[in-house]
Amino acid sequence: MRTTGIGGLIVVIWLIVGAIAAGQRGYFSNDDTNCAEAGNTVVTIIAGPLNYFGVNPKVDCDLPQPSK
Structure with a gap:
């Protein structure tokens, strides 16, 4: 039980640090x-x-154009 809580906390901290990097x-x-x-x-x-x-990380996104 305790490892699930620690793992969840690590994931939340990981995502918070990523959000800070995106903001910077x-x-x-x-x-x-x-x-x-x-x-x-x-x-x-x-x-x-x-x-x-x-x-x-970079994403290249080419969306299809609608037909005319």
């Missing part, structure tokens, strides 16, 4: 968000503390 990179300050910017924000949060060890 300015991902939360832009009002115009496209697919790539949203993807970059999400993978930066998931990468967590790895951001401070040189990991700089």
Whole structure:
């Protein structure tokens, strides 16, 4: 039982550190968000503390255009 609580706490701390890294990179300050910017924000949060060890995740997002 206790390992589940500790594991959950580690995951929460991991995601908080990732959110801080995303904030420092300015991902939360832009009002115009496209697919790539949203993807970059999400993978930066998931990468967590790895951001401070040189990991700089990027997402390239090409959405199909609607037919005319």
